[in-house]
Amino acid sequence: MRRVKIVVSYDGTNFFGYQVQPNARTVQGELQRALGKIHKSSSWPITASGRTDTGVHSLGQTIHFDTPLNIPEDRWKRAINAVVPDDIVVVEGSYVREDFHARYHTVGKEYIYRVNTGKEKNVFTRNYSYHLREELCRDAMLEGANHLLGTHNFTSFSSPRTAVVDKVRTIYNLSITNEGAEWTFRYVGSGFLYQMVRILTGTLLEIGKGNMDPLEIPHIIKGEDRALAGPTIPGCGLYLSKVVYSEGDLANLLK
């Protein structure tokens, strides 16, 4: 058996999230079925860097699986793409050391959250960004973002519906840019808790709208209480962008 690592992009719109579940269309379910076809089995087990929720997209979800097949390294991508549905695409495939683990060996992740503040609803971006008919103050959001950088206990910024006990994470970088009404929030961190990026962005948007002061952020962190932070905004604006497995690749992300 050899271990294969693949990087997968998907349009989350028509999936009930990443993780396999009975009677629901999931990314993991579709990928395991596709790899099953290649391995002449009904399903083939895979391990991802982590889950994504319903409607959440991926540019760089990273997955490993073991195979007895002798497919040349440069053919894995094409082989899987020939059998996956059209809202999933493998963008990279390679053999890795047999102790590589897509989940346990992550060193960092990048997430992107897209917000559209256009006055008009745009039918073409409705599943790909969060539409908010509000003016945003970028300076206030940047000041709020500054207080989020570094290592903190992010209990206030994560859903309590999780078995994870250690809520300490590090945010290395948080950029907020816009081209007109199209806003992009980009997070690079050691890892992210359940719904953390959606709650962080939801809180920064409250600051941007003027409903919250950037100086509240340190108090929200200290309070370790989900009720203190802003709302969990929709999954459609969220993209798992990159997963890195070495300090060098993390440093490249932060350049």
Added chain:
Amino acid sequence: MRRVKIVVSYDGTNFFGYQVQPNARTVQGELQRALGKIHKSSSWPITASGRTDTGVHSLGQTIHFDTPLNIPEDRWKRAINAVVPDDIVVVEGSYVREDFHARYHTVGKEYIYRVNTGKEKNVFTRNYSYHLREELCRDAMLEGANHLLGTHNFTSFSSPRTAVVDKVRTIYNLSITNEGAEWTFRYVGSGFLYQMVRILTGTLLEIGKGNMDPLEIPHIIKGEDRALAGPTIPGCGLYLSKVVYSEGDLANLLK
């Protein structure tokens, strides 16, 4: 009764085209149901500038209907947007003369066809542009386009499945631009026959790929035979962009 004109954008992905039909989700069906709600009826009749096929999008479909309601002009847009599904949006609404007709009074239309020649499949644009893994020669396509300009019998460039007898149309402008792998074909004409933009673009792509010579275009036109032209390419790349009702608005389109 007063006549209302609305301009409607829709994401055609989840519709079986514009025209109402039993047991299928259509743009006209959804709009008639929405207007029915406003008029306390199960449905309310509307007339569009023309049909669009399954998967075809709109930025500027234009529609008229008559109403006994006294809704202020600037509220129609919001009133309809409150009751349509999220893949339809009204972008303009106004009262017009009672003899205005959305179909018979058109002076011109603009269509856009998008093609993506990226090497990788892009899951986020799969429903919004036609993916073609080929290099295209822009100069050859522009030469072909030049032969299409003006007034011709477009029998060769339309589906024979139509009741329309007069196949003479005028193409005022045909531009072909690209930003990297993203190509945009923009057509302004007096009107377009069934599947005409998809067949015109399909033929220009054959020229761009080097499978056909630009000089064949005049012969294809003269032949008046659908079999001579290129393939009918998918509806997902096609956008009904603008419908104009006066020579002045047409001139603005051609600026």
